Amino acid sequence: MAVTIDPRPTYFGDRMIVTGTYAAADTSIDLSSLLASIDFAGVNSAASVVATTPPVTVADTAQVSGTTITVIGTGGATAGGTFLAIGRRS
DSSP states (O other): OEEESOOEEEEEEEEEEEEEOOOOTTOOOOTTTTTEEEEEEEEEEEEEOOOOOOEEEEEEEEEEETTEEEOGGGGGGGEEEEEEEEEEEO
């Protein structure tokens, strides 16, 4: 896995903002070492256009389960990109 977590998270009260990157092969981002729960997660896909007629943009979406972000790509493949999660510190 090529998930990279930025080394300087932001704290406010008992909450933490974690950012980082994920690769095209990554389907989950485990943040259990940093967060007790995730309140919000989003991904900013490095969306690519598939050469079809008409062209199709592959964009990723995020689904949260406990302290893991599941990255869901169009057609089963993810494009990679950046992520942001806000949650309760562990």
